[in-house]
Amino acid sequence: MVDNNRWGNFFAHLVLIVGVAIVVFPVYVAIIASTHPPGTFVRGVMPLLPGPNAWENYRTVITEGRSRAGTPPIGGMMWNSFIMAMSITIGKLSISIISAFAIVYFRFPGRIFFFWIIFLTLMLPVEVRIVPTFQVVADFGMLNSFAGLSIPLIASATATFLFRQFFMTVPEELMEAARVDGAGPMKFFKDILLPLSITNIAALFVIMFIYGWNQYLWPLLITTDPEYYTIVMGIQRMVTGGDSEPLWHLVMATVVLAALPPVLVILFMQRLFVKGLTETEK
Amino acid sequence: MQTKRMTFSSKWLPYALLAPQVIITLIFFIWPSFQALRQSVYRQGDAFGIRPPTFVWFENFQALFRDDLYLNSLKTTFIFSVGTTILSMGVALLFAVMVNRMIRSRDTYTTFLVWPYAIAPAIAGVLWWFIFNPTLGILPYILDMVGYDWNHRRNGNDAMIMVIIASAWRQISYNFLFFLAGLQSIPQSLIEAAAIDGAKRMKRFWTIVFPLLSPITFFLMVVNIVYAMFDTFGVIHATTEGGPSQATTILVYKVYRDGFVNLNFGSSAAQSVILMGIVIVLTVIQFRYIERRVNY
Incomplete structure (x- = not known):
């Protein structure tokens, strides 16, 4: 092996440990911050060290929210995010x-045409x-609804391509036999x-769930009713909804809760996540 | 375009299967884009319907390119995208090269480095905004000790640095995974041959590894620019809101603000059309790259 150099390895570990520390920081x-009064x-x-107020802070954000700034309890917003992410x-x-x-x-007239429409x-991108797009959704009366939050984001060229690529590799004999x-x-x-597609579906599921959960601009426009706020956009309401400094202990408790589901998905399904990521972007 | 050698035959089934996707695409993608094109050549009427919208050819576009705020926003977007791309790709490449040396600890490090991808851009923005908070943030505190007075609320450069760091931070995971995959596909024999010929580590990296990574580097560059231009809306909106005095108003944020806050639909539509042009160019570049990669 070329790379057997004790000092080199020590240096690499050092760089990585410092790097990981910065990334995690x-x-x-x-x-x-979410544990302090x-x-x-x-x-x-x-x-930089934990405080005594964790229980109190998390209880407050989950059950009460911050009514002064018009943010509903986190529980409801998490649920909305979940519904939106799952529907998408x-x-x-x-x-x-x-x-x-x-x-x-299938071979049918207009096949290439439809393929290009999807490709477009x-x-x-919605941005x-x-x-x-907002006007269209408003004309359909889909503002403040889960349909409005999810349906316009459902079309997906990348997923269609990935499935197409995969289907092309499925042996012809299977279909002939069938x-x-x-x-x-x-x-x-x-x-x-x-x-046969289960692994591909699972890998895409991980990517799409993260994509759906992290939607920001779209829910910001579509929802005016706090009933339908999602958690990622709710945080924005918490930091800007008031003239004073944000209530950092509550904001950070919300941030932690908002980040938790997608982070858990990545950590527990890392293999699928990597597969999904590297294959959808080709 | 290929199909299977043998296909099913049905007059209506393929259309039924395509219908949901195509209908959603037509209603929520093609039609709005067509509307943006149309609105971009009209001056909007007034709210009372006394003066109807008038067709003004390319006046909205001409107005944009005479507008210092728009030109400034183009420049801001350029600095922001290049900064984000270079920072996140540079750091990711360093991490990938280091992790690639490891054998037992490779998976552990990878796990620690991939999860920021799960954090929404808006949340990434808020996290760094907190760290950089001029009164209680840890970084301004440290900077103060070396004599730098950090304030992203007044200083445009500070604000720009903050949003670049926040946007790049989240994207490191993505670039890291692709660089690591690229490094692992480089045959060890090439590197060993160079080592036998007496090439030192740095020389091996710059003359063998880096050129072999160039297709991936190029691909990541396009992806990162697209990310910085379009997906970072949340970072800006949740933290600086384009300020101070327009210093972080990137194009996507300006489209949003001119459309929804200033209600200037003609100008916003013209900006949308320009952005669509940019995305189309970037997508075409990206696909040309993929064709190349499939062929060699």
């Missing part, structure tokens, strides 16, 4: 897998066309293609 600070933030520098994920996966199936396993969505046995297209899809 912002979250460490947030966790620490409000008084800590009035004087001097932010604390399941919606994206299901419409993408069936359109990929249509494109790969890749070029039109660049917010005003007209046809010889008299299976129709939907039976083939349900009994053969779907079970």
Whole structure:
């Protein structure tokens, strides 16, 4: 081996440990800040060691929220985020897998045309066309609803491509055998293609869930009713909703809770996450 | 475009299967984009319907390029995207090279480095905003000891540095994973051959490893620029709100503010159209790269 150099390895570990410490630092600070009473933030520098108020702070944000700034309790916002993330994920996966199936396993007039229509969505992120998209959603009366939060974000060129790539690698013989046995297209899809795609579905699920949970601009526009606030946008209301300094101990408790679900998903499904990430972006 | 050699035959089924995706795309993607195109060549009417919208050709675009605020925002976006891209890719490459040397601890380090990807840009912004808080943040405290008076509420450069760090921080995980995968696919024999020929570590890296990583580097560059230009809205909106005095107003934030806060739809639509142009160019570049990678 070329790389057997004791000092080199020591140096590499040192760089990585310092690097990891820097990467983890912002979250460490947030966790620490969420355990302190409000008084800590009035004087001097932010604390770097845990305080005594963790239970109190988390109870406050979960059950009461911050009514003065118009933020509802966190529990409700977490639930909204969860519903939104799940609807986006399941919606994206299901419409993408069936359109990929249509494109790969059928030959029909307009196939290329439809493929390009789906492809175009890749070029039109919601951020660049917010005003007209908002108008469309408003015209449909979908403001302040879960439908408005999720349906416009459901179309997905990347998921369709990934499924198409995967279907192209499925052996031809499987389909021939299914046809010889008299299976129709939907039976083939349900009994053969779907079970084969499970790993791909799971990998995409992880990516899409994080994407859905972290939506910010869209819920900010679509929801005016605190009933439908999601947690990621709720934090913005907490930091700017008032003239004084934000109540840091409560803001940071909320930040920790908002970050927890997607972080857990990544940590527990790291292999799927890496697979999903590296394959969707090709 | 390929299909299977043998296909199912049905007159209506493929259309039914494509319908949900295509309908959503038409309603929420194609139609709004078409509207943006249309609004970008109109001057909006007044709120009472006395003066109807008028067709003004490219006046909205011309107005934009005469507008110092817009030109300034273009410059801000450029600095912000380049800064974010270089910072997050540089740090990620360093981490990937170091982790790639490890054998037993590789997975542990990877776990510690991937999770920031899960943090929403808006939350990443708030976290760094707290650390940089001029009165109680830890970094201004340290900077104060070396004699620098940090204040991102007054100083535009400070604010820019803060949003770049916050945006880059979250993206390190992503770049790290791709660089690590790239490094692992480089054949060890090449590096050993160079070592036998007497090339030192740094020389091996710059003459062998780095050139072999260049396709991935290029791909990540495009992805990072797209990320910095479009996905960082949350970082800006939750922290600096484009300020102080426009110092962090990137294009995406300006489209939002001109459209929803200032209600200047014509100008906002023209800005949307320009942004769409930028995304299309970046997407085409990205796809050309993919074709190349598949072919070699």
